[in-house]
Amino acid sequence: xxxxxxxxxxxxxxxxxxxxxxxxxxxxxxxxxxxxxxxxxxxxxxxxxxxxxxxxxxxxxxxxxxxxxxxxxxxxxxxxxxxxxxxxxxxxxxxxxxxxxxxxxxxxxxxxxxxxxxxxxxxxxxxxxxxxxxxxxxxxxxxxxxxxxxxxxxxxxxxxxxxxxxxxxxxxxxxxxxxxxxxxxxxxxxxxxxxxxxxxxxxxxxxxxxxxxxxxxxxxxxxxxxxxxxxxxxxxxxxxxxxxxxxxxxxxxxxxxxxxxxxxxxxxxxxxxxxxxxxxxxxxxxxxxxxxxxxxxxxxxxxxxxxxxxxxxxxxxxxxxxxxxxxxxxxxxxxxxxxxxxxxxxxxxxxxxxxxxxxxxxxxxxxxxxxxxxxxxxxxxxxxxxxxxxxxxxxxxxxxxxxxxxxxxxxxxxxxxxxxxxxxxxxxxxxxxxxxxxxxxxxxxxxxxxxxxxxxxxx
Amino acid sequence: xxxxxxxxxxxxxxxxxxxxxxxxxxxxxxxxxxxxxxxxxxxxxxxxxxxxxxxxxxxxxxxxxxxxxxxxxxxxxx
Numbered sequence: 001x002x003x004x005x006x007x008x009x010x011x012x013x014x015x016x017x018x019x020x021x022x023x024x025x026x027x028x029x030x031x032x033x034x035x036x037x038x039x040x041x042x043x044x045x046x047x048x049x050x051x052x053x054x055x056x057x058x059x060x061x062x063x064x065x066x067x068x069x070x071x072x073x074x075x076x077x078x079x080x081x082x083x084x085x086x087x088x089x090x091x092x093x094x095x096x097x098x099x100x101x102x103x104x105x106x107x108x109x110x111x112x113x114x115x116x117x118x119x120x121x122x123x124x125x126x127x128x129x130x131x132x133x134x135x136x137x138x139x140x141x142x143x144x145x146x147x148x149x150x151x152x153x154x155x156x157x158x159x160x161x162x163x164x165x166x167x168x169x170x171x172x173x174x175x176x177x178x179x180x181x182x183x184x185x186x187x188x189x190x191x192x193x194x195x196x197x198x199x200x201x202x203x204x205x206x207x208x209x210x211x212x213x214x215x216x217x218x219x220x221x222x223x224x225x226x227x228x229x230x231x232x233x234x235x236x237x238x239x240x241x242x243x244x245x246x247x248x249x250x251x252x253x254x255x256x257x258x259x260x261x262x263x264x265x266x267x268x269x270x271x272x273x274x275x276x277x278x279x280x281x282x283x284x285x286x287x288x289x290x291x292x293x294x295x296x297x298x299x300x301x302x303x304x305x306x307x308x309x310x311x312x313x314x315x316x317x318x319x320x321x322x323x324x325x326x327x328x329x330x331x332x333x334x335x336x337x338x339x340x341x342x343x344x345x346x347x348x349x350x351x352x353x354x355x356x357x358x359x360x361x362x363x364x365x366x367x368x369x370x371x372x373x374x375x376x377x378x379x380x381x382x383x384x385x386x387x388x389x390x391x392x393x394x395x396x397x398x399x400x401x402x403x404x405x406x407x408x409x410x411x412x413x414x415x416x417x418x419x420x421x422x423x424x425x426x427x428x429x430x431x432x433x434x435x436x437x438x439x440x441x442x443x444x445x446x447x448x449x450x451x452x453x454x455x456x457x458x459x
Numbered sequence: 460x461x462x463x464x465x466x467x468x469x470x471x472x473x474x475x476x477x478x479x480x481x482x483x484x485x486x487x488x489x490x491x492x493x494x495x496x497x498x499x500x501x502x503x504x505x506x507x508x509x510x511x512x513x514x515x516x517x518x519x520x521x522x523x524x525x526x527x528x529x530x531x532x533x534x535x536x537x
Contacts, residue, residue: 036526055526056471342502351502353469381470382526385502 003027003078003102003318007071008042010082011061013372013388014294015042018080021310030074032067034060036380041372048074055382061085064092068099078102078317084384087293088115104317105270106216106292113266114290118161118199124287127265129258132277132286134201142182145200149178152202158182160189161197171203206438207277209237210244210285212259213301214272215312217322221263223256224305225331227297228435231426231442233349238419238442239426240297241336242304245397245435246280255285260326262290271298271313280438296339296389299370303335303393334397336404340371341385344417346454353381354416362407366393366400369411379416387418397435401427421456425449462512463532466521470501472508472533474523482523489515490536497521497533512536 005028008015019029019042031046036055043049050070053060060066062085071079079096081087087105094108105111114120118138121131133152138161139145149156149172158170158181170185172178182198190196209232213224228244229237247255259274273295275288298309307329316322343349356377361369371388373379379387392407394400405427411420426432429445446453466472474482474497484496494510514536521533 056524058524351504353502381468381501383502 001077001102001319003104003314005030005074005076005078006104006314007032007067007074007076007079008046008082009061009067009079010085010087011037011040011042011372011383012386013370014082014296015040016045016372017370018082018310019045021308021314022080024308025311025314027314030070030076032061032070034382036382039377041374041377050074055380057085057383064095068095068101071099071101076101078104078314080104080314081293083293083296088291090115102317104313106268106272110266110268111292114272114292116161117159117289118197120289121199121287123266124262127258127262129262129274129287130285132201132204132288135199138197138199139182142179145182145198146175146178149175149200152200154178155203157201157203158185159199159201160185160193160195161199162189162193162195204277204279204286206281206440207279208244208246208437209275209439210247210255210278211273211275211295212256213295213298213309214259214263214268214274215309215316215322215324216263216268216270216272217316217320218267218269220322221260221268222322222324222326222329223260223263224301224307224309224329225256226252227300229297230437230439231432232439233442233446235439237297237339239336239338239423240300241334241397241400242300243331243334244278245334247278248283251283251285258285258287262287268292270316271309277439296386297337299368299389299391300335300337303366303368303391304331304333305329306332333393333395334400335391335393336397336400337389337391338404338408338423339386339419340388340390340411340413340423341419342379342387342416343385343419345419345422346450346457347417349419351385352416353379355379356413356415358412358414360410360412362390362410364407364410366403367407368392369407373413387413390423398433401433421453425452425456461517462514462536463520464496464508464510464512464534464536466499466527466529466531466533467508468499468501468506469529470499470506470527472521472523472525472527473498473500474519484516484534486516486518489513499527508533 007030029046052066086092090108090111096103186196208230227242229240231239273291276285368391392403517535
């Protein structure tokens with residue numbers, strides 16, 4: 001049943017992104033919002049808006065009942081969860097369906113399977129996707145755990161089965177340390193996630209973060225090539241690109257095929273991302289996890305494939321079959337996205353809200369800026385610090401970085417501190433130019449380049 | 460006249476370190492300069508609020524999980 005009216009259960013730039021896709025499909029839009037987001041761009045652009053509660057997300061954007069009531073009151077027939085908030089909440093997905101509405105995303109079962117790290121790992125192994133050598137499942141028995149750690153070889157990583165977003169991870173360099181950390185990690189996981197279950201994995205040093213975009217309709221799946229997001233700070237991505245600058249063509253084919261196999265194995269419906277670690281030295285890749293939602297960095301894939309991923313996920317949710325064969329999907333050129341956050345790069349990325357002034361948005365060929373900003377907009381202090389994403393495309397990576405520099409020089413966001421200068425300095429760095437980095441590279445670079453950042457940030 | 464402790468930042472005010480933990484301070488407690496009286500969450504970053512005055516807490520003006528502006532009173536002291 002095609003969707004006629006879509007409720008957006010999110011905020012910020014992704015809410016704007018979803019409204020745009022819906023409008024182009026001729027679908028009416030309902031924007032739910034907290035009291036702090038009354039004046040948001042998404043509220044202004046949507047056909048209707050409903051206030052669902054106080055600023056605190058737990059009382060508004062995470063309030064399942066208020067969101068379902070708003071859908072009923074406005075006659076919406078579908079809900080798009082965006083990313084974050086309720087996007088990977090299986091209970092929410094089930095509740096939306098139970099209320100007779102369409103959830104724009106996979107079903108609760110798929111979210112549950114891929115959301116549990118151990119279950120996801122087992123599903124990946126079953127589909128023939130390589131996983132990091134490890135315990136294969138939860139470790140329940142200390143003696144068995146010791147044996148497995150011995151076999152893998154130190155250092156080993158101890159992870160919480162229910163963890164996520166980089167939380168609940170410890171590294172043990174020796175058996176002595178391992179024996180000390182396991183009970184600690186279990187107690188911490190129990191307190192943080194209500195589940196003390198652990199599993200262990202081999203540590204892969206200097207790995208890259210490479211992820212594959214997939215689309216499925218519950219029967220069949222295709223991939224839209226990969227993104228590389230190795231530039232991270234505290235496990236948060238800051239600079240993303242497509243395709244990966246280092247992946248040999250034969251490895252790319254294997255990696256993307258493995259993502260399609262896993263997507264089809266779990267009968268996945270909608271847009272999803274399968275994340276891997278990639279080891280430059282051995283040219284091996286390992287499954288980490290699947291994100292069962294649209295991701296922040298999806299535009300780089302859109303730029304190299306010319307596929308509107310948000311539009312496709314809405315069409316699939318509305319009951320259409322995948323419109324593409326794998327051979328229809330071609331990549332061209334190189335795209336880079338940088339995150340413009342309301343953070344001060346010279347003060348340990350301290351976030352700070354403010355009122356936007358003197359806004360100048362970059363334009364020109366191959367340049368896109370996804371944002372919710374406008375002049376006079378008061379950025380509320382209650383949500384994350386993402387203000388916008390600058391995305392550039394060009395024929396080659398080198399030209400894309402040049403275009404990025406040109407676009408960054410046009411961008412002006414007055415009224416608060418942003419991460420613009422971080423990206424300006426990164427774009428001049430010889431290692432970044434050569435794509436000579438891994439997931440821990442940026443943190444060391446930030447320490448070594450603190451002075452450079454301060455100088456670049458000086459008015 | 461009663462003294463007040465003002466919020467140093469805009470954001471969400473928390474009276475406890477975690478949802479399942481007790482409040483940092485209660486009404487009736489005597490506090491010293493530098494005591495942590497709460498946390499302000501600004502864009503997912505958590506900042507301790509330390510007392511810049513000493514005294515006995517008469518009442519909390521801001522509730523747990525309440526949105527606050529910079530300069531808004533959090534509690535009254537006597």
